[in-house]
Amino acid sequence: MARQPAAAAAGPRLGHSVVPTFESIRLVLDPAKPDYTGTVHIDLSVRETTGSFVFHARDITIARLKLSSKTGDVAAGHAAEGDELRITPGRPLEPGPYTLDIDFSSDFNNQGAGLYRMQVDGSWYSFTQFEAADARGAFPCWDEPEFKNPFQVTLVVPKDHLAIGNTPIESERVEGDQKTVAFERTPPLPTYLLAIATGPLETVALRGMSVPGRVVTVRGSAGLAQEAARVTPVLVAALEKYFGIPYPYHKLDVLAVPEFWAGAMENAAAITFKDSVLLIDPGAISVDQRRGLVLVTAHELAHMWFGDLVTMQWWDDLWLNESFASWMGDRIADQEFPEFKAELAQVLSMQTAMTTDAHLSTRAMRQPVEGVENLDQLADELTYDKGQAVLMMFERWLGPQTFRKGVVDYLKAHRWGNATAADLSRSLSKAAGKDVGGPMATFLDQPGVPLVRAEILPGGRVRLSQQRFLNYGTKTPRPVTWQIPVILKYSNGRTTRTLTLMLADASRTVTLDGSSHVAWLHPNAGESGYYRWQVAPQMLSALADAAPKALGARERIGYLGNLSALLDAGPVKGDDYLRLLGRFASDPEPEVVQAVLGGLAKVKRAFVVAGVKDEFVAYVRSTLSPALERIGRKRAESEDPSVSSLRPDLLWWLGEEGRDESVLGDAERMARAGLAEPTSIDPTIADVAAQLAALRGDMALFKQYRDRFEKARVPAERERYLVALGSFRKPEVVDAALAYSLDGPLRPQELLSIAHSIAGAPEYRQLAWDWMTTNFKTISGRVPPNYGIDLVQFADGCSTDLLDSARAFFSIPEHDLPGVSTELAKVADDVHDCVALRQREQPAVAAFLHRQAAVAGSPDPPATMTGSGQLYR
Ligand SMILES: [Zn+2]
Structure with missing residues (x-):
């Protein structure tokens, strides 16, 4: 089937007159065949009198469709409308509970998206990748993140296949060549986090966690799972400690998938990874592989709480989902595996985001998303790296304990449900006892990156000013200001100090504590702020002189990124x-x-x-x-991994x-x-x-x-x-x-x-x-x-x-x-x-x-x- 799922996915959002409250899905999957059959049973709640309603089903052939109320079957017609299926009952539905039963068939996808099949060493497997809008190609559903319901999945597979879903297996029955595997009912989940894997899979146990866990591989690859089995429980424990909330699901599988377009995907309790990320030959481990495994796993595991337990209401908060997982993942990775220096790599990735933000074609991180056509486009360096940098900046401003308090409050208030960035801002403001949402919004809702200029005045004073940073020859369409938590680092030649302040206006003059003479001043201490900076030429020179001794590694990396930006902008x-x-x-x-x-x-x-x-x-x-x-x-036995x-x-x-x-x-x-x-x-x-x-x-x-x-x-x-x-x-x-x-x-x-x-x-x-x-x-x-x-x-x-x-x-x-x-x-x-x-x-x-x-x-x-x-x- 040649199709472009994302293309067809554009369209208005589903209505709220008829919403699902539970869906059971039964699929007969033999990936050796190009197609499969299935049935779904959906409990519906009709909230107001409704003439017709739509939900998602893409390229699915409907064999039978039955709508029922408490009193019996309701005659209803159905018709495909692009990605959607419209149900039109003979007469309007009155509010109340209904059920919908659909028998259908469909083709497996072959492009590594949706419910797809693939072959390794002569054996066939099926896997899923649903984010953002591909569950609708696998079975009929309400394929938007706010419809967060329990699901019950049953898979009928060849009897020698292993079947994996989001929950533990409840029952298994073999009949002839087939095996029927029924999974436990899931907690409330959005469709994009559902996952299925079938085939002659192998497993390796994850030990030392609060729930049972496995690394899952295709046949013959279990021997490559040791490093993943070692790293995963350590990260789970560290995250449980940070959040103060136990790992939310009843089991954890991490799956290595040979055909996979992303690096990894945070399906609830069934996290899929590109196999090269998760599987490592124990006889030939490279530092980059170990680092990649730790960082990606930490990011995905962070999603189990942030994204899965609490899910964004709609895709306009995808940035929050991803940047939080990146921020949290790096934080935990740095804590448990400091040898991989995630915090230094973060300065480099932040430069990429700021480079994009120096163009007028950049976008605001939080922006209205109508349909999901451009969703894959949204998963860019702004969503991940700018978002992470902005979260870091505000964590630094509030202090790690206050920030954590706000995050935990947000998770506890919305667990098993949906939330928005405004909800997180509210929790952070509550924890901090001051407005956090206002300053944060200047970074989320406005495109671009600010430039902070620092000019030394007599008497140990500094004049700070801000404007939008743009490359040479580009004019800002209108003046904008951000509310920037700025940290200055400065020295009088003997003592180094820092000063934290909020730069909310176009300019502001501050007096440096204890320094009438300023030997050097770095306007972005720890390179922890999402902004470009500029100082006078002699000061830039003084900073380079001071760099090896007085600037930290993050600041030295940031210095080079900033220098490159000033070359693009013209001054250097x-x-x-x-x-x-x-x-x-x-x-x-x-x-x-x-x-x-x-x-x-x-x-x-x-x-x-x-x-x-x-x-x-x-x-x-x-x-x-x-x-x-x-x-x-030649590599020395004892050398640092970054070497x-x-x-x-x-x-x-x-x-x-x-x-x-x-x-x-x-x-x-x-x-x-x-x-x-x-x-x-x-x-x-x-x-x-x-x-x-x-x-x-x-x-x-x-x-x-x-x-x-x-x-x-x-x-x-x-x-x-x-x-x-x-x-x-x-x-x-x-x-x-x-x-x-x-x-x-x-x-x-x-x-x-x-x-x-x-x-x-x-x-x-x-x-x-x-x-x-x-x-x-x-x-x-x-x-x-x-x-x-x-x-x-x-x-x-x-x-x-x-x-x-x-x-x-x-x-x-x-x-x-x-x-x-x-x-x-x-x-x-x-x-x-x-x-x-x-x-x-x-x-x-x-x-x-x-x-x-x-x-x-x-x-x-x-x-x-x-x-x-x-x-x-
Ligand atoms: Zn992610």
Whole structure:
């Protein structure tokens, strides 16, 4: 069935005249067959006299439909209306209880959405992914989050299949080749949190929790579940402690799903994960895998309380659902697994959100959502990362204990029900004894990010002012102000102090405590506020001087993000940006060096054109080689996990951009060793070795990778070779790789991986675009439906050529997938800003790179910001 669920999902919300109070669902699922049958029984409450009513059922064939009242059957007609089914009784329904019984049949989905089937090693499985609006494609239901009711699910499956739902099994009966599995009635749930999994599944017990639990895998993969089994109970216990509310459900299953478009999904008590997140080969664990497992699991488990126990009323509060889970997840992960430094990664993700917010095409985080057409679009960096940053900022302002009190009050007041952001604001205000909702609303309801300027005045005074932060040449449509909890960090040269204040007006002057002389001042202490900041050039310079000793790691990462933003906005010049960036490459904190790599990626995209390519190569080498020397090429037994994470990124930069012969040679040797014997190489650099070897690799290597990709039993190995298949650069291999994307046994979520990697090489951008447009129909019919917006990404870059093609291409009605037009506006802003930045700053960058190249071979001269004079124009 070729369809775009999200597209058809737009429409007005369901009415409240007729609402469900309970639904039982019985499905006969044999995923070896393309279709299935089912029945639903729904208890209805008719609240007012009603001529007709609608609910959701998409592409479902109705075999029988019976509406009954207490006194008997009610004659009623039914007709499909898009995603909905309209029931029209012979005469209006009077208020009271009714029941609805429907027999139906439908096809399994094949694109990893809704109720879908998939095959692994010859065995068939069925899984579900319902958020946001795909339960309606599986069975008739009221598919909106506010209809939160108990469900009772019964599955009839082949007798050797395991069946999993949201609750423990109540009864199981085998008859012939079939098994009927009835699950306990659920507590009230919205449809998007229901889950089903069937097939020859295996389980591993989760021990030490307040309820029984399992890791669930496809056949043959249970041996990869140990790390998940170790981590999950620790996180559950920590969350129970924070919330002061026991884990809300009677069991917990975490499922590893091979075909899955998201990272994970918080179905109540049946959390699904992309298999590569949950399953780890105990003989080859990399730091990044462990970190990913901990962070994603913490996020999903936080949803069991925030999202599942208390559910958003409507999708306009999706941001609250997601940002809270991200905030809570990172907090708990940091507490239980501090070695993964979630709080530092958060500063980096916050930069991404602020970068989006610097465009006029950005949106308010909380905005009216009419239908759910653009819901997948809403699940972006603003929903997750901006929301998380805003919550952190207000937690910092209120203090962690007060904030927690408000959160717990909110959960207890609305448990098993629905709530809105206003309800959370009320609980927080109650706990704090002051208005929290007002200040928070300035961040939630207004688009964009504020810029806080700090100007030092005589006598230890500081004048703070705010305006909307926008990139160069963009004017704010109207003046806006935020109510910003600002924390200043400053020093008189001897003592460092902080000052917390609320900046609610356009400007405000404050007196710093105990400092008539200000040596330096950082306007965003702990980088804990969601705002950009600007100080005078000399002060920016003083901060860089003070950075290694006086600024924390979060502040140093934030400094670089802020510097990059000031480059986009105009005040910082290109050459000064590069000079400062390089200076932070010697930072002892690996996460700060990661931020430097992010800066280099920006430089590469915007400035590295013919004439400076060799010079950029030299700059990359002189900047990053010392960092690699410092941490060493080989992993030390006792080293910090963030060091192990940085090493592959440095190797990639030095090999790919720096063309470092010894790095490339090493990688090629390791990749060959890894092909011969996977356990022979350090798992933390196995991925990068395979990718670097591909850069100069030929068709023979491509075929070896392809073979390993297809035979991989461990998800990480499959992913390793999938990514590496997109890293080849010889033209004939690139052609073969693109063809393989469609001819090979790739899963729906894997289909664009190779092409996106290839598009990342500027010389192949056009080729990747042509591949996408030529095969558009095939691609859009096979990738998960919400991946449509990813196709727009092929037009991204630092030139407008493909943008024009993209506008023309996506304006054709059959190419206009849900969310595409919004995504196109976002990409267009990105491209135009990059083009403008290149025009403005490329000459300065080129001159800088040429000067550096002139002293190539000798160590980078100590960079100073005062040396060449002006940091600002
Ligand atoms: Zn989430």
